[in-house]
Amino acid sequence: MPTPFGTYVNVRYLVVLPGYLLQLQFDDGSERVIDFEPLLLGPLWGALRDETLFAQVRVNSDTGTIEWPNGADLNPVILHDWPEYSEQIIAERRARYAAIV
Template sequence: MSSLSRWDHELRLLFEDGTVGDAAFDQNEWRGVFAPLRDPDVFAQVRVDLQAGTIVWPVDLDMAPEALHVQAREHQIAAPARAS
């Protein structure tokens, strides 16, 4: 995963294989260790950790990149054509 855009509990992710897609999260489903992500201000602190290859939050949380890739592929966005 190389980049992301974010808005209210939804992320647009760009993966190294060229997949670009949206991952939407229902803030009411965050439970247990993920409960802090219900707060939009906490969720907005998401960033890509290139070393880990996934998204992370400063509250010591991350997501499995494989699950994010599946969700992004299910909600895939056409990537802009690359200039040659």
């Protein structure tokens, strides 16, 4: 299904890797490893620097994306097409939380 971010996909499976990395598998068969460390700024995402909390990420089969117990999540299309969106998202987070970093 088309969305403003591209064709909708669901995350089917994930593996937590060392260093704030997640390996994601999507329902179109593609896989991606994403480094979340640059996103871990601010009250919601910064809390995920706690490696125990970060490792509690799960796939929500109702929404088709990943989420953490503290409510952090991302659109699965953005995750799927991460190279296309990552620079902008990381730059926005750094600008928003520059005083905190």
